[in-house]
Amino acid sequence: MPPKDGFTVAHFLTVAIDGLLEQLKINYRSRAKQPGRHLRLNDLRLNGTTHESTCGARVRSGGWPEKSRSTMPNYEAIVIGTGQSGPALARRLVAAGRKVAIIERKLFGGTCVNTGCTPTKTLVASAYAAHVARRAADYGVRIEGSINVDMKAVKARKDSVVAVFRDGLEQSLETLQGCTVYKGHGRFVAEKKVAVNGSELAADQIFINVGARAAIPPIPGLDQVPRLTNSSMMDIDFLPAHLVILGGSYVGLEFAQMYHRFGSEVTVIEFGPRLIAREDEDVSHAVAGFLKEEGIDVRVDSKMVSVEKQGNLIAAKVESAGRISQIVGTHLLVAAGRRPNTDDLGLNKAGITTDARGYIQVDDQLRTNISGIWAMGDCNGRGAFTHTSWNDFEIVAANLLDNDQRRVSDRITAYALYTDPPLGRAGMTEAEVRKTGKSALISTMAMKDVMRAYERGETKGFMKILVDRDNKQILGASFLGLEGDEVIHCVLDIMYAKAPYTVIQRAMHIHPTVSEFIPTMMDRLKPLQ
Numbered sequence: 304m305p306p307k308d309g310f311t312v313a314h315f316l317t318v319a320i321d322g323l324l325e326q327l328k329i330n331y332r333s334r335a336k337q338p339g340r341h342l343r344l345n346d347l348r349l350n351g352t353t354h355e356s357t358c359g360a361r362v363r364s365g366g367w368p369e370k371s372r373s374t375m376p377n378y379e380a381i382v383i384g385t386g387q388s389g390p391a392l393a394r395r396l397v398a399a400g401r402k403v404a405i406i407e408r409k410l411f412g413g414t415c416v417n418t419g420c421t422p423t424k425t426l427v428a429s430a431y432a433a434h435v436a437r438r439a440a441d442y443g444v445r446i447e448g449s450i451n452v453d454m455k456a457v458k459a460r461k462d463s464v465v466a467v468f469r470d471g472l473e474q475s476l477e478t479l480q481g482c483t484v485y486k487g488h489g490r491f492v493a494e495k496k497v498a499v500n501g502s503e504l505a506a507d508q509i510f511i512n513v514g515a516r517a518a519i520p521p522i523p524g525l526d527q528v529p530r531l532t533n534s535s536m537m538d539i540d541f542l543p544a545h546l547v548i549l550g551g552s553y554v555g556l557e558f559a560q561m562y563h564r565f566g567s568e569v570t571v572i573e574f575g576p577r578l579i580a581r582e583d584e585d586v587s588h589a590v591a592g593f594l595k596e597e598g599i600d601v602r603v604d605s606k607m608v609s610v611e612k613q614g615n616l617i618a619a620k621v622e623s624a625g626r627i628s629q630i631v632g633t634h635l636l637v638a639a640g641r642r643p644n645t646d647d648l649g650l651n652k653a654g655i656t657t658d659a660r661g662y663i664q665v666d667d668q669l670r671t672n673i674s675g676i677w678a679m680g681d682c683n684g685r686g687a688f689t690h691t692s693w694n695d696f697e698i699v700a701a702n703l704l705d706n707d708q709r710r711v712s713d714r715i716t717a718y719a720l721y722t723d724p725p726l727g728r729a730g731m732t733e734a735e736v737r738k739t740g741k742s743a744l745i746s747t748m749a750m751k752d753v754m755r756a757y758e759r760g761e762t763k764g765f766m767k768i769l770v771d772r773d774n775k776q777i778l779g780a781s782f783l784g785l786e787g788d789e790v791i792h793c794v795l796d797i798m799y800a801k802a803p804y805t806v807i808q809r810a811m812h813i814h815p816t817v818s819e820f821i822p823t824m825m826d827r828l829k830p831l832q
């Protein structure tokens with residue numbers, strides 16, 4: 304059954320792909336280039352009919368013609384940024400009859416589509432293929448000769464997947480009736496006015512969806528050496544001989560494992576005492592364990608104090624336990640946190656407040672301190688995932704258009720780390736449960752005891768579930784193992800239902816799956832000591 308608003312995250316991708324297919328159907332009748340105009344409606348024919356009659360979208364890019372300034376129409380809503388929430392909200396708003404402008408300064412679809420989830424998961428898939436090929440003999444499959452990774456082909460595959468999503472989204476927005484697309488950097492010039500390409504757009508409602516970018520820590524020399532971020536990593540079509548990664552958290556670890564599997568030597572430098580410090584210690588140690596076992600050099604408790612170029616190499620001075628050592632690599636990836644894209648948004652002109660790190664301050668319905676202005680996605684600091692940004696869209700749309708008072712505080716923490724095996728997380732960690740002082744039950748199971756994992760020859764990791772002893776509701780789960788990113792939804796949905804764990808305990812799950820052991824784990828709950 305289609306959801307009431309017609310869009311879900313999966314739908315986002317479907318729309319993107321549909322948009323691309325639609326684009327393929329379009330014949331360009333003439334392609335006379337006009338400055339400031341990316342696409343001319345008069346040039347489009349859709350299935351043999353002139354497209355302008357069925358499509359009200361306008362596309363503006365580059366400099367706006369001088370004479371248009373005074374005749375610039377006002378809008379009812381302006382969306383700044385085409386991340387995960389902006390485009391979906393624009394669609395809901397035009398469906399509700401609003402006249403909408405949407406502004407994108409760079410790549411449609413933002414981080415997730417272009418430099419985050421989609422490309423990294425595509426690369427993770429290539430790395431997994433190389434890994435399995437090297438392990439082929441474990442499965443009785445003989446591969447003659449060596450396993451080589453063609454990085455140009457890996458990148459080309461990644462680029463083609465990304466292009467489907469990005470181009471499909473761009474096309475679908477450009478053909479969205481009632482929505483005008485502006486290609487340029489949007490910046491507030493007053494409370495309800497945004498400048499783009501030298502023009503001023505006004506609207507009573509403004510939605511900020513500008514995302515975040517890699518933070519570059521103030522390490523001496525870091526601004527003097529060639530450095531990579533998650534964005535520039537996307538242009539790499541060769542194998543770095545030795546990739547040094549600054550940061551042992553989610554982004555850094557995905558790149559670490561994939562590049563090691565591609566064939567690079569990889570060193571991870573982490574300042575804290577363990578990797579992915581937000582997770583429980585047993586999770587951190589298990590992840591560090593399988594990364595080291597694969598051959599990745601993991602250095603925790605290690606502070607990069609300076610970095611310099613040495614010929615074609617990059618040399619980092621690293622302090623650990625009071626001693627300084629040097630790590631020399633061919634390439635350096637900085638994966639040391641994110642910062643919001645709010646520093647060049649003219650927020651002060653609109654009086655919009657941020658916290659000390661630049662995240663826009665919002666309430667439980669994602670309203671900023673200025674009435675009629677909302678902030679969604681990574682830039683509000685209330686989540687750093689595609690699904691949290693999408694959920695932000697749902698919350699804003701529900702409150703604004705559906706008289707449904709959804710709240711950020713209604714959502715349950717959930718995310719995944721896409722190493723192999725992946726980590727799926729929901730709710731509280733064990734450490735967080737302990738901090739609450741609740742009377743809790745815990746159950747753990749090693750993946751080597753899960754038949755499906757055994758059959759697949761992928762037995763690394765473990766699963767852990769925590770339950771409130773009094774009301775029997777699930778407090779949290781960490782599934783580090785085969786399909787952990789999928790299996791976690793078994794418990795996540797029960798948590799949303801606020802149902803007791805006994806519902807899962809009595810459920811009949813399919814054999815052989817990883818999920819079939821979740822009821823078994825419920826049988827084995829014991830007091831958290």
Ligand SMILES: Cc1cc2nc3c(=O)[nH]c(=O)nc-3n(C[C@H](O)[C@H](O)[C@H](O)COP(=O)(O)OP(=O)(O)OC[C@H]3O[C@@H](n4cnc5c(N)ncnc54)[C@H](O)[C@@H]3O)c2cc1C
Binds near residue numbers: 420687689691
């Ligand atoms: C390497 C990596 C891997 C990731 N993997 C995952 C994952 O597997 N799963 C997951 O859930 N999350 C993942 N994330 C996080 C996820 O990508 C982000 O949380 C998500 O993309 C946030 O989307 P958003 O809606 O906040 O905005 P973004 O996607 O960041 O988009 C913001 C858009 O606004 C535009 N913009 C910015 N400023 C302006 C301006 N002034 N004017 C006009 N346009 C502007 C930008 O160009 C951009 O297109 C990953 C992130 C990284 C870095």
